[in-house]
Amino acid sequence: MTQVSLLRDRDVPEEPSTPAHAFSTTDPVASDRAIDALYGGAVRLFGFTRGMPLRHARYDGGEFTLDEVTLPRGVRLEVAPNSGALIFEVVAGELRFTDEEGQTAVLSAGDSALASAGLPLTLHATQARVRIVGLAASLLRRVAGEQARLFQGSVEFRYRLPMDQASRDTWARxxxxxxxxxxxxxxxxxxxxxxxxxxxxAASALTTFADPGRAELPAPDDAQTPAQLKRAMWFINGRVDGDIGIQEIADAVHLSPRAVQYLFRRHLDTTPTEYVRRLRLHRAHQDLLAGNNGITTVSAIAQRWGFAHTGRFAVQYRQTYGQSPHQTLRG
Known part of the structure; x- marks a missing residue:
């Protein structure tokens, strides 16, 4: 099967793949006008000086767009959609991601980040080739509406970065x-x-960045969440399917275990251990909602999320969701 722009390519090619609509410019005024027209003001370009090459190619699928953009070193993107979502995937080079609190992360080949209404982001390019996926709000609402058991109420993205490696890989595939x-x-x-x-x-984006049904757990991107607690929550989210303890969490955020305990108790009224348990229970709940009653078993899902005793898992599940895991699986 033909491979298209392999995810791990490290060299930035001279041109993107053959586009339906494309432009290339070294003129800052022309680049500003083109980017503004393409993204309706949702993307603003800074640091682009005359002589720098900017290349852009687009496939327009109606309710979605696929773009390939070659960005010169030093360019900054301010991304703030009014509706829908824009998802950036690094093909080659690097992007430095910054949120509104000044927290940063380096995105390299294969990494993705999302911007949507209420979740703006800033990206600094280090000579990068980037894919940008645009998803219309109408498309997201329609797909979410077809999965009413998973998505209740309005579609709301909660995360700028994939929650874990599995989510990252699913989106990439x-x-x-x-x-x-x-x-x-x-x-x-x-x-x-x-x-x-x-x-x-749309389904992959909602699964990766919206985390359906997660209303009962505080979101790491909540504006009221302190930065250190947010980092601890991100660490837990990325490793909740493996062994994780208070010391590992403390080491990840450069705090003492006592300080981590204090942050969780003060701001979330819980402990790190209880937060991990609730998160695992919630992931099990998602698997039950999405499971096939003829193939999926409650025992297998419980084991996957670290609940060794199916009976105790069922008790905790009923206390949280008001029904047995078997009832949820049957739909």
Whole structure:
């Protein structure tokens, strides 16, 4: 099978893949106008000086867009959509991600970050080639509405970065499937395939960045959450499917175990251990909602999320969700 822009390529190519719509410029005024027109003011470009090459290619799928952009070193992107979502995936080079509190992370090949209404972000480029996936709010609402058991109420993205490695890999696989389906063929892609690709991208984005049904757990991107506690929560979210203890959490955020305990108790009215248990129970709840009653078993899901005793898991589950895990699995 033909491979499209392999995720681990480290060299920035001279041109993006063959586009349906493309431009290349070294003129700052022209680049500002083009970016503004393409993203409706949701993306603003800074640090672009005359002579720098900016290349952009787009596939327009109606309710979704796929862009490949080559950014010169030193360029800064301020991203703040009014609706829908923009998801950035680094193909080559690096982007430095910064949130509104000044917390930073380096995104390298294969890493992704999301911006949506209420979740703006800043990206600094180190000569990077980037994919940008645009998802319309109407598409996201429609796909979420078809999964009412998972998404209740309005669609709200809660995370700028994938929650864990599994989420990161799932998003990457879905995006690459869509690229292989529509990018080479461009105008010849069948409407039915384009619609399937739109739904695939929306479902993957919602699963990766919205975390359906997670209303009962505080979100690490909540503006009221202190930065150190937010980092601890991100650490837990990324490793909740493995062994994790208070010392590992403390080491990750450069605090003492006592200080970590204090942060969780003061701001979340819980302990780190209880937060991990609740998060694992919630992940099990998600698996039960999405499971196939003829294939999935309660015991297997409980074991996956660290509940060795299925009976005790069932008791905790009923206390939290008001029904047995078997009832949830049966739908």
């Amino acid at each position: 879905c995006l690459h499937f869509v690229l292989e389906t529509v990018w080479p063929s461009q105008a010849t892609a069948a409407a039915l395939l384009v619609d399937a690709c739109a739904r695939t991208l």
